[in-house]
Structure formats: structure tokens, C-alpha cells
Amino acid sequence: MSPTDTVLPSTLRMRNPIVNLNSPLRGLLMLCMVVMAGCGSCQGSTPSCDPSQAGTEGCACRTDSASCNAGLVCNSGACISCGAEGQECCVSGASGVCGGSLMCVMESAGEVCRNxxxxxxxxxxxxxxxxxxxxxxxxxxxxxxVTGGACDPGGSIFTVGIQDMNLCAVRVVEVRATTAANAMTCATTSGMLNPGESFFEVPNTPIADFDMCVETESDGRRSTSVRAFGDFEARRCTLFTRCGAAGCVSVRPGICT
Structure with a gap:
């Protein structure tokens, strides 16, 4: 200790918790200071909005039909940005829309914009x-x-049906050809089929809903419906998708009476 040092009485040092570095009160005081610094005004974690700002980003949604401004969507009572990759789809009329070439898809969390x-x-x-x-x-x-198989660029557009291995209708695709026969050839060589799929042999045949009456030993008779391109295909689709492992006692077109 140097001659210029001042020695405080031990009783004074004990009364001053800041001087006593080992005092638990000093740690508690420092914690309170940190909390107060992060709290700010402690009036809420989000800035408040004037009622006139309703519908703008970060503020409350309006109560009329246009709840938020363009490019925003109402979520949990507040307007947030929408339409970008990974964001919620914006609302236009009754449908969801996204910015640029992004597509609005339905996921478990709702409609989301994806690239x-x-x-x-x-x-x-x-x-x-x-x-x-x-x-x-x-x-x-x-x-x-869908016109990737344009075998005849100057021809007409033909729709060709695609069915699964059970002959149930899956979708239709378009090819450009001069004749129906060329359209089938064009579609066959275009690589439009997924594994297990085949083309329906008559171009320009639309997908139709067929009512079928099926009877099983366990459930009796009941009406069902399948999507197919023809009567034979509808029966085949019904046999393999509506009769279960035990099979059907009978399959007839039309609603059960």
C-alpha cells in the first residue's frame, strides 16, 4: 500500500455493496440494468400505429374488404408483406397470387409462394x-x-388422354400434329408419361365421370364414381380401385337402385 492510499473503515466498506465486489446485490443490480436496457419503453415489442395507418405494413388490418394495401396480406390481425418466395400468397379476388413467376401452392401451413x-x-x-x-x-x-411434341409445327392441336395402370383417367396433354394418328405418334415420343402411365388411343377424348354400382360381400351394394376416358376403362378402374382386396361380386354402370 502506498502512502497516498486512503484506507476506508471496515464498517463503511461493508455498507457499500458496490465496493464489495462479492456482494450478491451487485449481480442483481447489473441484471436489472440489462433488462431495462432491452426493454426500452416497455410499452410493447412492436411499434404502435395510428388508426389512420390501418392497412399499411406492420399495422392493423382494415375492417373493410380491402383489409391491407397492395403487396400485403392480413395475418393474425396485422398486415405483412406477401407474394415473395416463401411468403404467404397475396389475395386477388378469391384466389392467391404471387409476384413475378412464383406460383401459389397449398402447403400444410397455408398458401405459400414458391419458385x-x-x-x-x-x-x-x-x-x-x-x-x-x-x-x-x-x-x-x-x-x-404440353406442346413439346410438336411433330407438325403447322398442324392442329390435339388433346391426348393419359391414364394410370388401372386405366383411371389422370390428365390430358396437348400435341400439335396434322392428323390424329400423327398426334398419337407425337405424344408417344414426347416423354410425357410418368412410370405406369399410358395414352388413351383416341385423341380429343375428354375425361368423364362415370357412375358405377359395385357390390362386395362385406359392404353390399353401393354407388361410386370414377374418372375415365371410356366405358371399358371405367369398369377396369372401378374393379381395381373400388373393390378392395376381396374383390367385387358385381360391377355395373350407373347408380345403384
Whole structure:
């Protein structure tokens, strides 16, 4: 100790918790200071908005039909940005829309904008199904042009049906050809089929809903409906998808009476 040092009485040192570095009160005081610094005004974690700002980003949604300004969507009572990759879809009328070429898809958390669905991009996974934007067809996980098999660029557009291994209708694709026979050849060589799929042999046949009456030993008779391109295909689709492992006693077209 140097001659200039001042020695405080021991009783004074004990009364001053700041001087006593080992005092538990000093740690408690420092914790309170940190909390107060992070709290700020302690009036809430988000800035308050004037009622006139309703509908703007970060503020409350309006109560009329246009709840938020353009580019925003109402979520939990507040307007947040929408339409970008990974964000909620913006609302236009009754449908969800996204910015640029992004596609609005349905996921477990709701409608979300994803960079998918355009030609050359990955197919979008929407509600468990693989889909593409208009003009695209999902083949092998990627979106291909429905007119990619343009065997005759100057020909007419033919629609060709695609069915699964049970002959249930799956979708239709478009090819450009001069004749129906050329359209089938064009579709066959275009790579539009996924594993287990086949083309329906008559172009321009639309997908139809067929009412069927099935009878099983366990459930008796009941009416059902399948999607197919023809009567034979509808019966085949019903036998393999509506009769279960035990099979059907009978399958007849029409509603059970």
C-alpha cells in the first residue's frame, strides 16, 4: 500500500455493496440494468400505429374488404408483406397470387409462394399433388411443355388422354400434329408419361365421370364414381380401385337402385 492510499473503515466498506465486489446485490443490480436496457419503453415489442395507418405494413388490418394495401396480406390481425418466395400468397379476388413467376401452392401451413411450376422448373407440390403452371405438364418431377411434341409445327392441336395402370383417367396433354394418328405418334415420343402411365388411343377424348354400382360381400351394394376416358376403362378402374382386396361380386354402370 502506498502512502497516498486512503484506507476506508471496515464498517463503511461493508455498507457499500458496490465496493464489495462479492456482494450478491451487485449481480442483481447489473441484471436489472440489462433488462431495462432491452426493454426500452416497455410499452410493447412492436411499434404502435395510428388508426389512420390501418392497412399499411406492420399495422392493423382494415375492417373493410380491402383489409391491407397492395403487396400485403392480413395475418393474425396485422398486415405483412406477401407474394415473395416463401411468403404467404397475396389475395386477388378469391384466389392467391404471387409476384413475378412464383406460383401459389397449398402447403400444410397455408398458401405459400414458391419458385416452381414454370417450364423447365421443378413441379410444385401442392396438397400432395405435383402441378405446373398453365401450359406445363409434370413429367419426372419437372414441368415440360404440353406442346413439346410438336411433330407438325403447322398442324392442329390435339388433346391426348393419359391414364394410370388401372386405366383411371389422370390428365390430358396437348400435341400439335396434322392428323390424329400423327398426334398419337407425337405424344408417344414426347416423354410425357410418368412410370405406369399410358395414352388413351383416341385423341380429343375428354375425361368423364362415370357412375358405377359395385357390390362386395362385406359392404353390399353401393354407388361410386370414377374418372375415365371410356366405358371399358371405367369398369377396369372401378374393379381395381373400388373393390378392395376381396374383390367385387358385381360391377355395373350407373347408380345403384
Amino acid at each position: 416452381c411450376g414454370d417450364l423447365g422448373e421443378a413441379c410444385c407440390n401442392s396438397s400432395g399433388a405435383q402441378v405446373c403452371n398453365a401450359g406445363g405438364n409434370c413429367v419426372g418431377g419437372a414441368c415440360q411443355s
